[in-house]
Amino acid sequence: MTRHLTPKAALLTAGFILLTASANPAFAREPAQVNYQVILLHQELSVQKNGAYTDRIDRVIQPLTMAGVQSQSQMQIGYPANFAQVHILEAYTETASGVKHPVPADAIYTQSSPDALSAPFLSDGRIQSVVFPAVAPGDTLHIRYTIHYDHPYLPGIYAISMLLAPNVPVSKAQIILHTSSAAKKLYAAQQGDAWHAVSVSPAKNATSRSFETSLNKVSYPPLGSPALTQYAPLAVISTAEHWTEVAKAYNQLATPAMQMTPELQKAAEHIAHGATGLDAVKVIYHWMQKNIHSVSINYANAGFTPPSASSTLQRGVGDSNANAVLLCTLLGALHIEAVPAMISTSARFHPYPAVDPFAFGHFLVYVPAYHLFLDPTSRYAGIHSLPLEDAGRPVLITGKNPRMTQTPLPDLSLPLIDKHSQLRLSASGTMHDQTVEIRRGYAAQDIRSALMGSKGRMLMKGLRNGFYEQGDLGQLESIAFQNRKKLDQPLGLKTSAVKDGLFIPGHSVAMIMPTDTSMAKPLQAFTAESVRTTPSLINPSYMQSDISLKLPQGYQPAYLPKNIDVQTSVGSYSIHYALSGQTLKIDQRLKLPEFVITAKNYPALHQLAILSSSSTREGLLLVKRQ
Incomplete structure (x- = not known):
């Protein structure tokens, strides 16, 4: 689940769920409204001489809409029960008129975390839930609590970090790390420049570092965005200087x-x-x-x-x-x-x-x-x-x-998807499709995972349902696999299908040009906007498709679309059309070598998205020769 402000503190990071892990809104758009705002988020981690530490959190949230009430009126605090304890010091709802409604004792309860329920031999996780009473838009939700850890998650390492999501206003956010030794050096850094180092008064014979910020201007990550930790304001304070x-x-x-x-x-x-x-x-x-x-x-x-x-x-x-x-x-x-x-x-x-x-x-x-x-x-x-x-x-x-x-990027020395189709079109509007497809790398993993051991009649039933769900009329006649279980080899698929009703028979007939529409799918999220101010996320791809379409006897294309061959800073796309006798050949290529596209290079990505999308909507007009 995505929340909008992610504090993480532990020896490493205090392992609790205040507002859960980092967001990846790659394929989910937030509603274009602010549902709640953070009035205060203060997190302070104090390390004791014996190696234990305490994480103190003060949080004030104001729901602004009913959606904000629904998402914020219950808070969950996760922790490892085998070496940590949670103490709720104060929790109440304050109305706009200043009336305070304390959270009753029976509205604070503890249960096992999902991972502890599914694998208790691996996790002793607990979730302490706090349900705020009588919450309405405009009220404020106050909570102050501590998590005490008997020891750090990793020996000798303590850290605290906080991430700000761009779509939630924050009046004040602060993180502080105290150590029990003046000789212990602390290392602090941030992503971007939104956070500010502030002075704090450490206890005697102690060392302290702090970051503070606010966020008043909100923005909404568009479709196809990487994780917020890729680009959003992130501050970290740690006792460790090096990852080693x-x-x-x-x-x-x-x-x-x-x-x-x-x-x-x-x-x-x-x-x-x-x-x-x-x-x-x-x-x-x-x-x-x-x-x-x-x-x-x-x-x-x-x-x-x-x-x-x-x-x-x-x-x-x-x-x-x-x-x-x-x-x-x-x-x-x-x-x-x-x-x-x-x-x-x-x-x-x-x-x-x-x-x-x-x-x-x-x-x-x-x-x-x-x-x-x-x-x-x-x-x-x-x-x-x-x-x-x-x-x-x-x-x-x-x-x-x-x-x-x-870790290595996907290997694009050979196409991840290499498709060869032999199509035969009749004058009645029926097309016979014989396709051989070779998949490598993660593209092969996707298909093997989707099959999940299916075979025989159940496999064919599932594949045929997928055929019809795409809007095709006709029948998927057969499918065969090569190297389905040999995970170190490319996966081969051979399909035979008949598609009906592609056009109404006549002297002139029109249909959609038979291109590989899957090439447009990786870029669909980038067709709407021509400019972005944040980075974009794509999956590195190399796709190749060769289609040979045997035209009905006596028919010829009235025209052929223009060939496209574009090389950009973020990748390339091409589609070529060629007529040889009664055979129309359509060759497509798409190559996208990187995961992250900067805002500066986004217009090139948008160009590829528009070109690949428009290619899938090209028409084919066939005219019968006199």
Whole structure:
């Protein structure tokens, strides 16, 4: 769920849910109105000498509409119950006339977090809910509470960060980090220039840093925007100067979990079945994808300590942290070095401005000998192709040689989607379609995931329903797959279909030009606006389509559309039409190499969007020769 102001504090970040995680409004537009405003958001993290720390939060929210009342009248505070406790100090609704309605005791209740319910052996997360009484637009909701942590999430690391969403007014937001030692240096940085460093008076023999800001002018992220952490105002204060400190702290938690046992050694040798080197990596990785199930865990509720590899093997289920530890341990049993790597799957493609371990929420495995990043939670990823949500992201490699780097972008050396269609059009308006499609990388993963083990009649029923849902008349006659289960190979699809009613027969007939309409879909969000002030998000793509259309005997096109061949700073698009006898050939290409398009380069993206969209609406007028 997206909320508009995201405070995250912990030793790393105080792992609570005040206004939940970072937004990615790539395909959901916020209503063009302000439903509530933040009067005050004050977060103060104080580290004690014994390593424990307390996070104090003061929050005042004013709902402005009934939608604001609905979204803000109940607050949820998440925390790891095995090493943290929440204390509500004060909570009340204040009316516009100044009357205060305290939150009654029975309106404050605690329940297990969703991840603790689904996987109690991985998370002891709790949610404390506070339901404000008698809320109407214009009232203010006041709450003050603390979360006390017995120890940091990662040994020795404390950080606090806050993100401002551009579509919520903020009168005052402030973050403060206090340490218990004057010798302990604090590191502070921000993204953008909206935050201001302010002086605070530290306690005796202590060190303090603070950021403060307000946001009065609101704007709404358009469709096709990256995560707010990519560009919105973000402030971070941390006790760690370098990301490698996070990796080393995580190593302290993960190393005991990767302890080799006879059971793990035996399992690795049995699974590998004599394979060595890269072949062994493939076998172990694909075995885990098939046999170790994955669940989603919020590490703010669960902590970063992974369960032992042996326990994950026995249960057959784990989160990304647990599964990464198990994969590393199994590979280690075969003398192949592998280490966990920390990443965020949100649409953010550069590191935080300063060190905050909650910049990460997912784990991969890095195999140095082959420079491979693997995601054991992804059921359909090949060994050389990460899921799209893992690609091009900042990644922190742990282990004995820690470093911050970036996961590979999707490989566009060959088309991700390569489609070849043989079409035969009759004078009655019926078209026979024989198409062969090759999919690579994440494009193959998408299809394999969508199939989800379907086969036989159930598979054909689902595919035929999809055929009709697209508005096609006729019949999907057959479909065949190549390398459906071979995840390291391109996926082949061969379809045969008959489409009816494309035009009304006559001396002159008109129909839509048969182009590959899927090329316009990645760019649909960018057709409306010609200019943007914020970055845009696209999926790196390389799509190729060759269509040969056999025309009815005696018919010829009255004209052919103009060829398009455009190269821009953000990618390229081309479509060429050529007539050879009774065969019309249509060749299309789309290449988009990057995830993020800057506001400066957005007009080029808009141009490609308009061209690809207009190509799918070209008409084909056929005239019968006399």
